[in-house]
Amino acid sequence: MLRVDDIHKRYGDNEVLKGISLTLERGATKVLIGPSGSGKSTLLRCINHLNKPDRGTIELDGQRITDANIDRMRAQIGFVFQDFNLFSHLTVLDNVRICQLKVKRLSHEEATRRAHEELERVGLGDKAGAYPAELSGGQQQRVSIARALAMDPMLMLFDEPTSALDPELTGEVVKVMQQLADDGMTMLVVSHEMGFARQAADEIIFMEGGYIIEQGPPDVLFSTPAQERTRAFLNVIAEHG
Ligand SMILES: Nc1ncnc2c1ncn2[C@@H]1O[C@H](COP(=O)(O)OP(=O)(O)OP(=O)(O)O)[C@@H](O)[C@H]1O
Ligand SMILES: [Mg+2]
Numbered sequence: 001m002l003r004v005d006d007i008h009k010r011y012g013d014n015e016v017l018k019g020i021s022l023t024l025e026r027g028a029t030k031v032l033i034g035p036s037g038s039g040k041s042t043l044l045r046c047i048n049h050l051n052k053p054d055r056g057t058i059e060l061d062g063q064r065i066t067d068a069n070i071d072r073m074r075a076q077i078g079f080v081f082q083d084f085n086l087f088s089h090l091t092v093l094d095n096v097r098i099c100q101l102k103v104k105r106l107s108h109e110e111a112t113r114r115a116h117e118e119l120e121r122v123g124l125g126d127k128a129g130a131y132p133a134e135l136s137g138g139q140q141q142r143v144s145i146a147r148a149l150a151m152d153p154m155l156m157l158f159d160e161p162t163s164a165l166d167p168e169l170t171g172e173v174v175k176v177m178q179q180l181a182d183d184g185m186t187m188l189v190v191s192h193e194m195g196f197a198r199q200a201a202d203e204i205i206f207m208e209g210g211y212i213i214e215q216g217p218p219d220v221l222f223s224t225p226a227q228e229r230t231r232a233f234l235n236v237i238a239e240h241g
Helices: 040-047 070-074 092-102 108-121 137-149 167-182 194-200 218-223 228-240
Strands: 002-011 014-024 029-033 055-060 077-080 155-159 187-190 203-208 211-216
Touching: 002 040, 014 040, 014 055, 014 211, 029 040, 029 194, 040 155, 040 187, 077 137, 092 108, 092 137, 108 137, 137 167, 167 187, 167 194, 187 194, 194 218, 203 218, 203 228, 211 218, 211 228
Parallel strands: 029 187, 029 203, 077 155, 155 187
Antiparallel strands: 002 014, 002 055, 203 211
16 A cells, blocks of 8 residues: 655755655554654655655555645545644634545535544544634544544554643543554554554554664564664663653
8 A cells, every 4th residue: 555665865964764665555554663863753754745755755555656646645645743733713523624625625515424424433523513722632633533534545644643642641542543443544653652552553663763673563573672772762662651
């Protein structure tokens, strides 16, 4: 479904991605871990050209993503950010509906129907008329997941979706993501939620310094990592939660 091949990205002298390649099969969930500054967000942003890669190619469902088709390709990739990115002046319903109306050009009726469907799926069927400021962080993040899903994406990218939340609110967001993975969504998730990574991921990818150091199934990578650097990083997150 997704093929990332030899992606390089630099900011001035700082080469942040030094040749990243990975594939994501249809219906698979992969979790990307690694220290701060290792290039995880930059990689996700390169996938849908929010950052333009300097070198390398991205293919979605066999089609190369280029400047020429970026709007169409982007509409097929759901992106969930750490800080929700909801429109504060719009209701929950309008936040979920707006891209369907403007980008997909669905009818008002169809967009409304899809929005309610996705709000139900994330457990917020009763919040359609609320404004983001009236919701908890966990609820806001679930709205942003519903908004992405309402576009019927082929692929969902999550960049630390729970790291801006109070610990007691992460569970409700993780539960929605777990359900999505179980339902067969294709997902690439930057997250240090180890419970989610163990349960939902087909594979864990450990990045450091702009390289993929190691990847493998969670039970292998977490219990018997092959690389010393992976082991050291896992010790750090085990200590700091
Ligand atoms: N727009 C930018 N301009 C210049 N440098 C940038 C930019 N975006 C990221 N960087 C640099 O790229 C490096 C990787 O950043 P990135 O945000 O991808 O890391 P990360 O792995 O997501 O880290 P974190 O865990 O803290 O989110 C960092 O050194 C950062 O300072
Ligand atoms: Mg990041």
